[in-house]
Amino acid sequence: MAGKFGKGCHLHLIDGSAYIFRAFHALPPLTRKSDGLPIGAVSGFCNMLQRYIDGNNGSDAPTHVAVIFDKGSHTFRNDMYDQYKANREAMPEDLRPQIPLTREATKAFNIACEELEGFEADDIMATLARQAREAGGRVTILSSDKDLMQLVGGGVEMLDPMKNKLIDRDGVHEKFGVGPERVVDVQALAGDSVDNVPGAPGIGIKTAALLINEFGSLEELLDRAEEIKQPKRRQTLIEHRAQIELSKRLVQLDEHMELPFTLDDLEVREPVPEELLDFLSRMEFRTLTKRIADKLDVEAPAIPDTTPEGANPPEQAPDWPAIDPSKYECVSDSAALQRWIDKANDRGWIAVDTETTGLNDMACDLVGISLCVEPGEACYIPLIHRATATDDLFGNDDLAEGQMPLNAVLDALKPMLEDPAVLKIGQNMKFDAKIFSRYGVEVAPIDDTMLMSYAMNAGLHGHGMDTLAERYLSHTPIPIKDLLGSGKKQITFDRVPIEDAVKYAAEDADVTLRLWKTFKPQLHRARVTRVYEGLERPLVPVLKQMEMAGVKVDRDVLSRMSNAFAQKMAGLEAEIHELAGETFNVGSPKQLGEILFDKMGLEGGKKGKTGAYATGADILEDLATEHDLPARILDWRQLSKLKSTYTDALQEHINKDTGRVHTSYSIAGANTGRLASNDPNLQNIPVRSEEGRRIREAFIADEGKVLVSLDYSQIELRILAHMADIPALKEAFRDGHDIHAMTASEMFNVPMEDMTPDIRRQAKAINFGVIYGISGFGLARNLRIPRVEAQGFIDRYFERFPGIKTYMDDTIAFATEHKRVETLFGRVIHTPEIAAKGPRAGFAKRAAINAPIQGTAADIIRRAMVRMPDAIAGLPAKMLLQVHDELIFEVEKDAAEDLIKAARTVMEGAAEPVVKLDVPLIVDAGQGANWAEAH
DNA sequence: AAATTCACG
């Protein structure tokens, strides 16, 4: 039926986005076999299109058809109301790369495919429906979206493709209680939580329909609101008039858009077999390709059966331009900036990097921002670069020319950086997200190339940008030293000439984007998508919150302790010199060794290549039985450690603005999945010695609040009992018995009633030894017993718990075969050294035995931390610190018990539902004015 | 920059 659209024509409009989401959620997460690209939604989409075509060749076949898509996340409705669709979920990670492919699919089927920047598909459909109606044709909208129901009538109807149910005027009336022409009035009153349309509070569809039917229209209703009998309802409508009117404008579809195409362009066309089959075979849809080839009566193209196992990553870089810092753009006006924002919105992703005056993300200033959207296409936005290398004699320190005002840049970037539909890609994004947060921008959603590498490559190499660029892009980025210098003459980034800064900063964003494009498809193949998306990436906002909250530290308490330590140390030092018969540097192990072993002639040997005497605590403890000097040294060292590392250093870390101490956690530091804390390290605050424990008294809660500490009891032993499947251990944990006493009783045949602390202590050492990959030598040294005796203990332990031995052997066998081990949650830890010769193999074996246990415990507390913000959202509480098996919170006094209850529930259930442990996880809790009391 | 020591889980 060629010619102009008119009477007798029948237009089908397919709601493309609805098709995609339905396909995505209905299907399991399929991936393309050759490269692991997620492809499930495209597959579902194509099947739905094919089914649509098959079902529409009868007498009522359409003459015109189009699939209409949404484009961009910012529409004219956002200009009216910035909260529009603000609470929608971010697009699922696996879906994003499939979006462009669905456009390709539509075109491959030779169906018109239309979208328009800044408009929703609904508006395009509304305009097309009006045009078709006015031309005298019929329209069927294939969608179940209630927002489209306002279009029904006058030859326009809807078809719910899921239920195959026709929605006509009656159907609309059934849903809204009014006819199609009054649907927007009802929606304006009832609002919509999905799209975040406010409406009138307390009024739903039922009430709205009642009111509209009574008054005839929304305008009439609002004008005569005084006549409403119910006082509450009357007041609501009068009070929220503006909001209701806004809501109407939000739900009202635009029927009068200017479209760059006409109805005639949408005429039904037969698919071109080669193009369609080419697309389907590229997607590697075997079944569908065959079915359609049969139907079109042509031969199905062959689809290579490549297997991902062991396959090398596809060479995907050749079409990337070489990294060339001279090509990067310096952004210095708002038009240029807007072009970059548009690029981000177009693609739905952007690489972002910040430059600052320092590495302390809680105390540095934002100097500039770099962006990258495609390999080679990057820019730098300088913000507060100085005009000169130093300020002049009079303290003048002007900003360099050609920089936009910082606030203007942040205001312009903020909507994009916070847009759930635009993915922000970074290398170590926690740093940048914290910087932005301090400037009022909450970056989300994010991807992090450092964490992607960590998920895939833990144990193989580091995950810093230089390492990754070198390994995966064969590129050495400009060293920061080239710009800042080093040592005393080192400058801050704001003193780097803008010209140089552009090259360095934009290159970082470019490298980050290339790494992302490299890693993204590899995650699936490495089978670590769940680890990355569930255990690494979600931790970024959680840790960001914790680090920014910081912990309150009482400077006076620390200061007084420092003074007391200094006094004691001075006394000890005098005593030590007296005993030694000469003065020397007590802090020098070398001088100490010479005095102890050469001058005084005590027993002891040299160590290592350096030839220095070992003077570690264990050796001094042995010597202490014969002499006073080593004992004094030990006392002095303890005080020295406490003073320099804790009571002195911690004071330096109190932030000037917040008055609190803000550590930084490295997510990708420890190979096992544990976090590491630095600047300062708050995961090694003393607790084992009485003297040291007092330092925890300086960690305090704010006024009216308390610190709460919850820690997993014996989590690693419980995991061992589960993983190695040891019935006796599992039973002991289930019954809440003393696990070390039980082990001792089993091993040494001592009834529990007769258990002595010493026997229990030995069993405890063995239990821990097992987790560390026990050896006779190590246990002997730990227990200070002869090596043969230690070996005897181990033999008896393995005899009594043969499952442990099996577990250890199996783990080493797995590591040897695969060069990696895994946690219960699928975290991969590579063990390349397992094949090494010599002592290194021993290290690697013990590490391989320990990693699944330590790593599983790390996974569990990570899961708890990710879930914690939601679990405690209603409480006046903040999570502050993590110490491997312990979480520390600050909470208002009255809510402490509620917090403990909520947090304990999360922690004890953190393994579920992915893993059902055979042993319970038990969490102990405490609270108090300071950390010493809470622990 | 490496080695030594020691704080934590």
Added chain:
DNA sequence: GACGTACGTGAATTTC
């Protein structure tokens, strides 16, 4: 038969 060894971290200090 000898080798060297508990697992995982970070920070301060001395020494080269």
